Amino acid sequence: MSMLNTLILWSFLALTLSGLAFAYEPKPLQDFCVADSSNSVKVNGLVCKNPMQVQADDFFFSGLHLRGNTSNPAGSKVTPVFATQLPGLNTLGISMVRIDYAPWGLNPPHTHPRATEILTVIEGTLQVGFVTSNPDNRFITKVLQKGDVFVFPVGLVHFQRSIGNGYAVAIAALSSQNPGAITIGNAVFGANPPIPGDILAKAFQVDKSVVDQLQSKF
Numbered sequence: 187m188s189m190l191n192t193l194i195l196w197s198f199l200a201l202t203l204s205g206l207a208f209a210y211e212p213k214p215l216q217d218f219c220v221a222d223s224s225n226s227v228k229v230n231g232l233v234c235k236n237p238m239q240v241q242a243d244d245f246f247f248s249g250l251h252l253r254g255n256t257s258n259p260a261g262s263k264v265t266p267v268f269a270t271q272l273p274g275l276n277t278l279g280i281s282m283v284r285i286d287y288a289p290w291g292l293n294p295p296h297t298h299p300r301a302t303e304i305l306t307v308i309e310g311t312l313q314v315g316f317v318t319s320n321p322d323n324r325f326i327t328k329v330l331q332k333g334d335v336f337v338f339p340v341g342l343v344h345f346q347r348s349i350g351n352g353y354a355v356a357i358a359a360l361s362s363q364n365p366g367a368i369t370i371g372n373a374v375f376g377a378n379p380p381i382p383g384d385i386l387a388k389a390f391q392v393d394k395s396v397v398d399q400l401q402s403k404f
C-alpha cells in the first residue's frame with residue numbers, strides 16, 4: 187500500500203471514530219447549561235443561562251402525575267418533558283414523556299430522529315412494536331404488562347396500543363433533550379402544503395381517491 191493510500195485510510199478511520207464519539211448529543215463542556223429561553227441566539231441546542239442565576243426550579247418539572255387528555259381520534263396523549271419544559275435538560279442528552287391511552291387508544295406509528303426510547307408500563311396492557319430499516323422491514327412486537335420495559339431503537343418506526351378496556355399509562359425516557367417526532371400519517375398525508383396526490387398514489391400503489399381520502403383525515 188502506498189504512503190498516500192495509508193494516509194487516506196488512517197484519515198478515514200479517524201473521521202469514522204470521531205463521528206461515533208459525537209454521533210448523538212455532544213458531551214457537555216460544563217456541569218450544566220440551563221436553557222435561557224429569553225436568548226434569541228441560535229446554537230445547536232439552547233444558549234446557557236448565567237450559572238450564578240440558576241435555581242433548583244430550572245432542574246424541575248411538575249405534572250407527570252396528571253392524566254393526559256386522550257379525547258382525540260387516536261385515543262392517546264403524550265406529555266413531554268423536553269428541554270423546552272425543563273430548561274436544565276439542555277445539553278444533557280436525555281428527556282422523558284408520559285403517555286396516556288384511552289381503552290384501545292393508539293400512539294400511532296412514528297419515529298424519533300434523534301433518540302432511542304425506553305418505555306415502561308405503569309398501568310394497563312400495551313401492544314408495542316417497531317419495524318427494522320430497509321430492506322428487511324421486520325416487524326418486532328410484544329405485549330407488555332405493568333412493570334415491563336421495552337426499547338425502541340433510535341430512528342425506527344414504532345407504536346404502542348392499549349389492549350384492554352381500561353386506561354393505560356406509560357413513562358418513557360429518550361436519549362435526547364429534544365428527540366423530535368415524525369408521525370408517519372401526519373408527515374406523509376398531512377404535509378403542509380400537501381405532497382401531490384399522484385406522487386402518493388404511485389408511492390403507495392393505490393388509486394388517487396384513496397390518497398384524497400387519507401389526506402382529508404390529516
Ligand SMILES: *[C@@H]1O[C@H](CO)[C@@H](O)[C@H](O)[C@H]1NC(C)=O
Nearest residue numbers: 253254255256257258259263
Ligand atoms: C379534552 O379534549 C377535548 C378535545 O379537544 C376537549 O373537548 C375537552 O374539553 C378536553 N377535556 C379536558 C378535561 O380538558
